[in-house]
Amino acid sequence: MSDEIKKQLFEQQSDGSIDEKLFRLLSLVRKHLKMDVAFISEFTKTDRVFKVVDNQTNNTCVAVGNSDPICQTYCKKISDNDLEPIIPNTHKHPITKAMPVTKKLNIGSYIGVPIVLASGKIYGTFCCYKTIFDNNLDNKDLAFLKLISELASELIEQKAQSDTLSIETKILIENIIKTKAITIYFQPIFNLATNRLSGYESLSRFFTEPYKTPDVWFKDADNLGLGEALEMLAIQNTLHCMDELAPHAYITINTSPAHILSGAINNVLNDVDCTRIILEVTEHSPITNYQAMRSALEPLRAKGVKLAIDDVGAGFSSFQHILELEADIIKLDISLTQNINNDRRKFLLAKALCGFAKAINCSIVAEGIENEDELFTLRKLNVDNVQGYFIGRPAPIIEAIEYQAVTL
Numbered sequence: 001m002s003d004e005i006k007k008q009l010f011e012q013q014s015d016g017s018i019d020e021k022l023f024r025l026l027s028l029v030r031k032h033l034k035m036d037v038a039f040i041s042e043f044t045k046t047d048r049v050f051k052v053v054d055n056q057t058n059n060t061c062v063a064v065g066n067s068d069p070i071c072q073t074y075c076k077k078i079s080d081n082d083l084e085p086i087i088p089n090t091h092k093h094p095i096t097k098a099m100p101v102t103k104k105l106n107i108g109s110y111i112g113v114p115i116v117l118a119s120g121k122i123y124g125t126f127c128c129y130k131t132i133f134d135n136n137l138d139n140k141d142l143a144f145l146k147l148i149s150e151l152a153s154e155l156i157e158q159k160a161q162s163d164t165l166s167i168e169t170k171i172l173i174e175n176i177i178k179t180k181a182i183t184i185y186f187q188p189i190f191n192l193a194t195n196r197l198s199g200y201e202s203l204s205r206f207f208t209e210p211y212k213t214p215d216v217w218f219k220d221a222d223n224l225g226l227g228e229a230l231e232m233l234a235i236q237n238t239l240h241c242m243d244e245l246a247p248h249a250y251i252t253i254n255t256s257p258a259h260i261l262s263g264a265i266n267n268v269l270n271d272v273d274c275t276r277i278i279l280e281v282t283e284h285s286p287i288t289n290y291q292a293m294r295s296a297l298e299p300l301r302a303k304g305v306k307l308a309i310d311d312v313g314a315g316f317s318s319f320q321h322i323l324e325l326e327a328d329i330i331k332l333d334i335s336l337t338q339n340i341n342n343d344r345r346k347f348l349l350a351k352a353l354c355g356f357a358k359a360i361n362c363s364i365v366a367e368g369i370e371n372e373d374e375l376f377t378l379r380k381l382n383v384d385n386v387q388g389y390f391i392g393r394p395a396p397i398i399e400a401i402e403y404q405a406v407t408l
Contacts, residue, residue, distance in 0.1 A: 018159040019052070022152060026054045026126075029148050033111065033141055035128035037062055040115065040152060041075050042124040048073040051124070057131060059106055072101055075125040079114040085142055086111050089133040109134035111141060113149045117157060126152055170224045173217070176208060177229050183207060184237050186245070186400035188392035189252070189365060189385050192378070195408040198385055199250035199278070202238040203394050228259050232268050239272055241397045246404045252278040252308060257287050261296045275304035278329060281321060282310040290324040297325065308365070312336075312353065322362070330357045334368025334388070341373040347381075354381050375408075 022040060030038035039062060040052040047067040055062045070076045074096065077083035083095055087110040090096040096107070112127030126149040176182065186200040204214045212220070221230040235253055242251060259265050260279070269277065279300070287293050297307065308329035309321045322330060332350060340346045350366075357364050366378050369388030378386055392403050 018155050018162065022052045022155055022159075023054065025148055025152055025155075026052055029126075029145060030054050030056070030128055032144065033128050033137075034130075035111075036130050037105075038126075038128040040124065040126055040156075041073075043070060043076070043079075043122065046070060048075045048124070057106065061105055068101055068104075072099065074099070074101065074107075074110060074112060075127060078112050078127075079122050079125060085113055085145075086137050086139075088135045088137050091133070105129070106131045108132040109137060111137055111145055113142070113146050115149050115153050115156065117153060123153065123156055166224065169220050170226070172208060173221050173224065173226050173230060176206070176217075177226065177233055180233060180237065181206070181208060182230075182234050182237050183396065184234070184241060185394035185396055186241070186251075187387055187394040188400065188403040188406075189387040190391055190408050191385050192383060192408070197246070197249060197403050197406065199252060200245065200400060200403075201252045201280070201387060201394075202234075202241075202254075204234045204237075205394075222256075227256070228262065228264050231256060231259055232264055235265070235268050239268075242273070242276065244397055244401060246401075247276075249404070250276045250278055250306075252280050254280045254282070254310070257281055257285050257293060260300070261292060263296070266296075266299050269300065269303065269305065273304075274300070277304070278306045278308050280308045280310045280331065281325070287321065287324075290320075293325060310367075322360070327362055330362050330364050332364060332366045332383075337366045337368045337374060337378065337388075338370065339374070341377040347377065350378075350383075351381055354383060 026038045026040060029035075036056050037059075038054045039050050041048045042051045043049075044067075046069065048070045049067040050062060050064055053062055053064050074083060074087075077095070078085055087093050087096055090102050090107050090110055096102050096110070101107070107129045108131045110127065110129040112125050115123040115126055117123050126145060128145070183205045185203045185205050187203060188197055189199045189201060190196065191198040204218075206212065206214060206217050208217075218227065218230060221227045235255070238251060238253060245251070255265055260281075265279065281287075297305075301307075306328040307325055308331055309325070309327045310331045311333040312319075312322070312330050321327065330353065332353065336346055336350055336353075340350060354364055363384040365385040365387060366383045367387055369375050369378065369386050369390045371390055374388075375386060375390060391408070392406075
């Protein structure tokens with residue numbers, strides 16, 4: 001194998017989803033062997049199904065999801081050793097010239113090998129063909145195809161494992177939603193002018209095996225089409241706790257812009273005292289249409305909901321979020337507040353952000369406060385509110401209400 005092919009193989013496998021990697025492998029083989037069509041097939045009990053396809057012809061029969069009866073395919077005959085893996089001229093071959101699939105797919109010359117999984121089971125085949133005859137196909141081409149089929153086999157095994165995990169994860173998330181199994185913890189937020197509690201950030205906790213951090217559960221749910229349902233459950237569980245918290249304490253709720261745009265947030269906040277609700281949108285959340293977002297926020301603002309931009313100072317898109325969405329609160333990220341007492345650059349950036357916030361009539365919440373020196377420095381900057389482990393750790397509702405009697 002040439003160094004150029006090796007380089008391409010490495011590049012094909014370097015990134016992307018498993019499906020993308022399989023397609024790139026397929027495309028590499030088709031081009032290297034100068035073929036018109038390349039495909040990976042899977043065998044079911046009755047059919048040969050096209051799973052990955054690189055088709056440069058106008059024949060729409062070779063497309064992902066299409067199939068043929070397995071007994072009528074080259075693929076099955078090659079895997080059963082009833083047909084040789086290289087067929088330079090299908091119209092002269094005693095078996096293929098009589099097979100209907102030869103005409104259906106317009107196969108002139110063909111090369112294919114079984115894809116064998118680690119268990120020894122034949123998954124399907126890795127095949128290429130031209131619409132014309134090709135007497136130049138040889139064992140070197142076959143060796144190349146076998147090598148690539150082994151790589152494809154490894155990727156297919158990975159995909160099977162991933163699909164199995166996805167199914168298991170989907171069942172777990174559906175059960176979480178069905179049983180309402182999200183526990184809400186509340187982290188206190190203190191006002192530096194009064195030194196008393198001003199509100200709480202609500203944080204989801206999952207006590208489900210296997211253990212995963214909340215961000216992973218929500219990401220998995222998004223990938224499986226369950227993101228909105230899981231997030232709405234977290235918000236509903238938060239709202240159920242509101243009556244137990246002091247009436248002056250606001251509640252901040254982390255949310256995705258997508259669920260504001262869909263109207264799901266507006267629906268879940270019906271019949272709720274929204275003057276105590278602050279929606280947090282992270283600076284990492286992409287917003288492609290600010291006008292649509294502003295429109296979706298209008299009915300929420302009319303109910304009294306306020307908007308906070310989270311993770312400010314961790315990147316640049318937060319500034320666009322703040323201005324375009326007319327945020328009410330800016331939350332300084334822990335990457336900025338951590339060790340701010342010893343880092344002049346962080347101090348100056350926080351000072352600038354505080355000045356910026358006052359100029360546009362926003363209040364500031366500094367997150368991630370972990371010691372008294374950081375707190376003292378933020379007092380010097382006239383930060384409005386603070387939260388962090390030094391102030392108070394996230395706690396279940398029965399413990400969180402104790403913060404209402406605490407002063408800094």
